[in-house]
Every structure is written in structure tokens, then in C-alpha cells.
Amino acid sequence: MVMQDMFRKEVLRIQAEIVRRLEDTDGYGLNDSMRDSLGELSLADNHPADIGDELFEREKDLGLRQMDELQLKATQHALRALDAGTYGTCEVCKTPIPVSRLKANPLATQCVQCKQESERTHIDLPRPVEEEFLDPPFSRTLPEEKESVEFDREDAWQAVDRYNQRQGIDE
Numbered sequence: 001m002v003m004q005d006m007f008r009k010e011v012l013r014i015q016a017e018i019v020r021r022l023e024d025t026d027g028y029g030l031n032d033s034m035r036d037s038l039g040e041l042s043l044a045d046n047h048p049a050d051i052g053d054e055l056f057e058r059e060k061d062l063g064l065r066q067m068d069e070l071q072l073k074a075t076q077h078a079l080r081a082l083d084a085g086t087y088g089t090c091e092v093c094k095t096p097i098p099v100s101r102l103k104a105n106p107l108a109t110q111c112v113q114c115k116q117e118s119e120r121t122h123i124d125l126p127r128p129v130e131e132e133f134l135d136p137p138f139s140r141t142l143p144e145e146k147e148s149v150e151f152d153r154e155d156a157w158q159a160v161d162r163y164n165q166r167q168g169i170d171e
Contacts, residue, residue: 015075028061
């Protein structure tokens with residue numbers, strides 16, 4: 001019971017640190033628009049390289065905030081496990097997680113062997129948050145829900161495909 005209390009205090013300390021960091025950094029500055037953070041009235045007259053540093057910092061802050069949010073979820077998961085009495089038990093093989101591992105990483109949910117196996121076999125690792133805007137291609141700019149008489153991506157493909165059907169063109 002003493003060990004459980006020690007781990008609960010440590011998980012609560014980690015949780016408080018993450019919450020404090022998110023509050024102190026105002027969400028890593030991502031609550032402000034990029035225009036406001038740069039102090040520019042317009043980015044139209046700037047070469048993209050002029051804001052390269054700022055864009056890198058913005059992407060870094062986005063990644064840091066996402067990491068903090070994932071860690072915050074992990075602390076909540078650990079606190080639920082402590083309340084349920086399952087903290088310190090591997091979620092995969094149900095064996096006790098060594099105390100030395102829990103001291104090193106109080107948010108661990110798997111024993112070392114299961115975690116290594118999970119990392120070795122799972123290739124569906126989380127992708128960077130920026131990629132949410134890239135998939136599927138054209139989804140934000142060319143909606144296909146309604147019929148349209150505009151020249152869209154399908155029309156563009158058909159126009160290009162006509163060249164492949166011309167006589168004398170070898171593939």
C-alpha cells in the first residue's frame with residue numbers, strides 16, 4: 001500500500017507539471033494566430049524563407065503540445081489503474097511490472113518484454129499532427145459531396161489522360 005501511495009504521488013506530480021507547463025506556455029503559443037505571433041500585418045509580401053524559422057518553431061510547439069496531451073492522458077490512465085487496483089500489472093501478459101521499471105517510468109502500462117514486442121511489431125506509430133491536414137489529398141479544397149460544373153480534380157485527370165490515348169505515344 002505504501003508503494004501504491006508513492007506511485008500515486010509521483011503520477012499526480014507528473015500530471016501537475018504537465019498542466020502547469022501547458023498553462024504557463026499558454027498552450028505553447030498555439031492559441032494565437034500565426035499572424036499575431038509574427039507581428040506581421042500580411043505575409044503576402046514575404047518570401048516563404050523569411051518565415052522559415054517561425055514556421056519551424058510553430059511546428060515544434062505543435063509537437064510539444066501534442067506530446068504533453070498524450071502524457072496527460074497517460075497520467076489519467078495510470079490514476080484510473082491505481083483506483084482499480086491494476087496499477088503495476090502488465091496490460092498485455094498480466095504479470096507484475098518490476099518496481100524498478102515503475103520507478104523509472106511511473107506511467108508504464110506494460111512490462112519491458114511486452115513493450116519491446118509491441119514496438120517491434122506495430123508499425124502504426126502515431127504520425128505527426130501536421131499530417132492531419134494532408135490526408136486525403138485535396139479534401140479541404142475540392143469537396144466532392146455535391147455535383148459541380150467547376151473544373152475539378154477529376155476533370156484535370158481526364159484532361160491529362162487524353163494525352164496518353166493519342167496515337168504515336170509510347171508508354
